[in-house]
Amino acid sequence: MQKKMCLSCRHFRLEDIHSGVCRVRPGSTPYPMKLHSDLCDLWRNCGQQYYIRTGWIKSKLAAAKENILNP
Helix, strand or coil: CCCCCHHHECCEEECCCCEEEECCCCCCCCCCEEECCCCCCCCCECCCHHHHHHHHHHHHHHHHHHHHHCC
């Protein structure tokens, strides 16, 4: 079972490897920034999108590590 955190929420959009924005209210600008581990009562399960997001984060971290080791 997924944890009810922003990273697994339908309203969350990734911005970088540490945070994203909550788009629960479309049209409101700017969207509120959230960390991946933040929680709120408007959480909705994003299903398979959670695994796509975690894969994207892992690939970005691996690329950053590769850049550090081989400048």
